[in-house]
Amino acid sequence: MKREPSTIETLHIYDTLQRTVAPVLSRDGSTFRIYCCGPTVYRDAHVGNLRTFLLSDLVRRTLEFSGKKVQLVQNITDVGHMSEDFEEDKVLSQSRLEQRDPFAIARDYEGRFHADLKSINVIPADAYPRASECIDMMIKHIKRLLELDFAYVGDDSSVYFDAAKFGDYGALSGNRLDALKPGHRYEYSEDGAKRFHADWALWKAAGNRTEMIWQTPWGPGFPGWHIECSAMSLHYLDGYVDLHIGGIDLRFPHHENERAQSNPLTGDEAVSLWLHGEHLLFEGRKMSKSAGNVVLLRDVIARGIDPLAVRMCFLENRYRSQMDLSWQSIEASFAWLQRMRAKYQEWSDAKVATTTHTQSSVAAIYRDFCDDLDTPRAMLKLRALEKSEEFSPGEKARIIEEVDSLFGLNLMAQQSDSDLPAEAISLLEARIAARAARDFSRSDELRDQLAEMGIEVRDTSAGQSWSRISRLR
Numbered sequence: 001m002k003r004e005p006s007t008i009e010t011l012h013i014y015d016t017l018q019r020t021v022a023p024v025l026s027r028d029g030s031t032f033r034i035y036c037c038g039p040t041v042y043r044d045a046h047v048g049n050l051r052t053f054l055l056s057d058l059v060r061r062t063l064e065f066s067g068k069k070v071q072l073v074q075n076i077t078d079v080g081h082m083s084e085d086f087e088e089d090k091v092l093s094q095s096r097l098e099q100r101d102p103f104a105i106a107r108d109y110e111g112r113f114h115a116d117l118k119s120i121n122v123i124p125a126d127a128y129p130r131a132s133e134c135i136d137m138m139i140k141h142i143k144r145l146l147e148l149d150f151a152y153v154g155d156d157s158s159v160y161f162d163a164a165k166f167g168d169y170g171a172l173s174g175n176r177l178d179a180l181k182p183g184h185r186y187e188y189s190e191d192g193a194k195r196f197h198a199d200w201a202l203w204k205a206a207g208n209r210t211e212m213i214w215q216t217p218w219g220p221g222f223p224g225w226h227i228e229c230s231a232m233s234l235h236y237l238d239g240y241v242d243l244h245i246g247g248i249d250l251r252f253p254h255h256e257n258e259r260a261q262s263n264p265l266t267g268d269e270a271v272s273l274w275l276h277g278e279h280l281l282f283e284g285r286k287m288s289k290s291a292g293n294v295v296l297l298r299d300v301i302a303r304g305i306d307p308l309a310v311r312m313c314f315l316e317n318r319y320r321s322q323m324d325l326s327w328q329s330i331e332a333s334f335a336w337l338q339r340m341r342a343k344y345q346e347w348s349d350a351k352v353a354t355t356t357h358t359q360s361s362v363a364a365i366y367r368d369f370c371d372d373l374d375t376p377r378a379m380l381k382l383r384a385l386e387k388s389e390e391f392s393p394g395e396k397a398r399i400i401e402e403v404d405s406l407f408g409l410n411l412m413a414q415q416s417d418s419d420l421p422a423e424a425i426s427l428l429e430a431r432i433a434a435r436a437a438r439d440f441s442r443s444d445e446l447r448d449q450l451a452e453m454g455i456e457v458r459d460t461s462a463g464q465s466w467s468r469i470s471r472l473r
């Protein structure tokens, strides 16, 4: 929707390279080309990963709110991402564990990744290229880096990036080459074939590996993880990236190396801005498989909680700060969501037009999003609506209708009976029948039973409505 000029603001974000808050601009003046590092599909994405994936959705929603055009690409890493511990391809080691074809595993987890994004209302990217289907463009880019003398073929037939040739190495992460110690662990072990310990493999010779390998002028092998993102971002976004997004741990070495590869290919700064999201902790510790505190979206759903409660928890925290999630905060957000949705149904009964008064409240919320995605401040404003005496119920409904596309919380959603257990549905039906028969004491009794189950019933002009007041027992 195109907004009035008075409400149009420019989105600013913290740029890791310049170390300052900077405006997000479109280089061609019309489309915002955005690349967000996607999942490695050897396991389910945990809610920490989802916090990072939500970041590109918040950027997109903010830009689109003022009618801007966004082209978002997110890759699917199904080959080449090596585990730090065993230096083995993550998808291949999972394939050994599950005794299944590596590509079958990758497709399964890719499907589950899309389902998770849908559950937390992430608008799909415009393209989800798979690394294994972009090998040709990687080979093309590696050939070009060899021609430009930024890469060399090692004694082991792997192709390495010559880190010392990229004079600005370290500008993104602060890890300058002269300060990096030999033996620092990258994706690949020291094998004597590199000229310098900080060089990394653009293409890795197959060695004993027989699966997930491709033929190249340097022999059979597989791509390095960093070249995947250089190749896919430059190919799908037509030669440059306005904004590149990922979790903070990708700053080094992944993005530092990507920048060193992409800049010589484009002869320019390939990425205008780098946006990094901080990590999610769960009950005090960084969420990770190794810490054993992984929470999946399906764990949330299994507790009868709307997954958008997790989205709301993320919105309550600024992307640049670490945040601690707990079951308590997820449940509190869920209770609020239910209450707000029920309120909206009540408020929307009043037929009130949009006014300059409601528009100024919408604009204030939008400004918070533009201000380096200050979603906690925007959430405060949204929460304040509930008790506000400044706006009439009808005006509150109009504001929610406008800003829901920014928050993505489905605040106008009607409660659906399909979300409820069969027992609750029959109690609700029995209560409708009791009221129709003017049996008010039976109706009150049923109300109490439903409240016991965590369901609050109200009688409105449109009939009986309900909301969850705590998770279902």
Ligand code: AMP
Residues within 6 Å of the ligand: 037, 038, 039, 040, 041, 047, 048, 049, 050, 051, 052, 246, 247, 248, 249, 250, 277, 278, 279, 280, 281, 286, 287, 288
């Ligand atoms: P992966 O599938 O491991 O490649 O990770 C996908 C994305 O999730 C990357 O952008 C990571 O930086 C990000 N990530 C990993 N762990 C966390 C966490 N605990 N909190 C937030 N983001 C994370």
Ligand code: ZN
Residues within 6 Å of the ligand: 036, 037, 038, 229, 254
């Ligand atoms: Zn990447």
